[in-house]
Amino acid sequence: MQSIPRSIVLRGLRANKLYTPVNCHRSFSTTTLQRAEGDPAVQPPPKASSEDAPAVKAGESAMIRQQGASEGEPRHTPDYNVAVDYRTSAFSPIPMRVMDGSEPGDVVPAAVLSGAPTDLQARNVRIFKPTKTATQSGDWHSHHWRMDWDVLGKGHRWENPLMGWQSSADAMQGTHLNFKSKEDAINFAEKQGYEYYVQEPNERRIIPKAYANQFVHSPKKLKNIRTK
Amino acid sequence: MRATTALQKINATYLAQRTRSSTNWGDAQYRVFKSYREWLRAAPEIQQMYSLNMPVSAIRTKIRQEFERHRYVAQLPTVDVLLFHSHQEFQETLNFWKQLTHVLKYFRSEEDPKARLPKDFIAGFLEGRN
Numbered sequence: 001m002q003s004i005p006r007s008i009v010l011r012g013l014r015a016n017k018l019y020t021p022v023n024c025h026r027s028f029s030t031t032t033l034q035r036a037e038g039d040p041a042v043q044p045p046p047k048a049s050s051e052d053a054p055a056v057k058a059g060e061s062a063m064i065r066q067q068g069a070s071e072g073e074p075r076h077t078p079d080y081n082v083a084v085d086y087r088t089s090a091f092s093p094i095p096m097r098v099m100d101g102s103e104p105g106d107v108v109p110a111a112v113l114s115g116a117p118t119d120l121q122a123r124n125v126r127i128f129k130p131t132k133t134a135t136q137s138g139d140w141h142s143h144h145w146r147m148d149w150d151v152l153g154k155g156h157r158w159e160n161p162l163m164g165w166q167s168s169a170d171a172m173q174g175t176h177l178n179f180k181s182k183e184d185a186i187n188f189a190e191k192q193g194y195e196y197y198v199q200e201p202n203e204r205r206i207i208p209k210a211y212a213n214q215f216v217h218s219p220k221k222l223k224n225i226r227t228k
Numbered sequence: 229m230r231a232t233t234a235l236q237k238i239n240a241t242y243l244a245q246r247t248r249s250s251t252n253w254g255d256a257q258y259r260v261f262k263s264y265r266e267w268l269r270a271a272p273e274i275q276q277m278y279s280l281n282m283p284v285s286a287i288r289t290k291i292r293q294e295f296e297r298h299r300y301v302a303q304l305p306t307v308d309v310l311l312f313h314s315h316q317e318f319q320e321t322l323n324f325w326k327q328l329t330h331v332l333k334y335f336r337s338e339e340d341p342k343a344r345l346p347k348d349f350i351a352g353f354l355e356g357r358n
Contacts, residue, residue: 040281040282040283041275041280041281041282041283042283043283043284043285044283044285046285078349080345080346080347080348080349080352082345083293083297084337084343084344084345086333086334086336086337086343088336088337088343088344088345089342089343090342090355090357092345094345094346094352100297100298100300100301101298101300101301101302101303101306101310102300102301102302103302104302108306109301109303109306112298112301112306112310113306113309113310113313153357154356154357
């Protein structure tokens, strides 16, 4: 048996079937139905061809995207070209960067997987230890660390025009999270992709005092004379 | 009354998939391509099912956009979870468990001019975003 090239055999087989190309919708509709010119459900003519695909072409390097030296550094300016989700509104702040799972290291990219709004990654978060109540000497509230969201620039609070109630566009207003330690709070903020800053607590400085120290003998001249 | 045994055959829902982890990056790539192909081939059916007022190419562009969003993920378990989410959305969409609202969530930035970030600082300032 002669060795026939496979392509010719297959072409012969395919010629028997009715081969309909993908973009023939337009040609069918002009003959059968009268469709309006601006019908949005009809397939428009293709604007790009397969040469425009971002795939690797022959002769080019195999890397899809060459990363510049500055692209790997953390951003300090707002990124206006970031991908947004359906919850973006006129009050959404502009993020510095949005987590997309490509961060190096062993951090769980919870920001990508949790389905949380990407606006949360634009907001600043404060990690601090709540202070002891000044009016009482007990410090039962100041043993944990707290995470608090900074207010929005616009949409933080306005007066309801009908009743005068305080309205807000801020979903995280009045929300705070409590953690056992500072490292726990920092890990959570990094996992969720928040921009965070840590406020170290002011430690109480207790000076031990004794009344008798005022009368201790000193050979040198006294700095403070406590008696007349 | 017929006594039923504890081991009865469970009839899976249409398009249900057994949960599994990818064994390596090659396996993950195979699953991602399979999922992408499924979505692309279902695009005309989605347009017809939900009576979407846009061409099939717009739906396919959106599918591509959603897959490109997670192109550079570095960890394999993350890819597994994303694949699970993708198939979950696929099953919910094709079984008609979603409603038009849920499908149009993906197209919010195209339909609503207010649901976008401004182009640059000046555009945002003129909008009043400060």
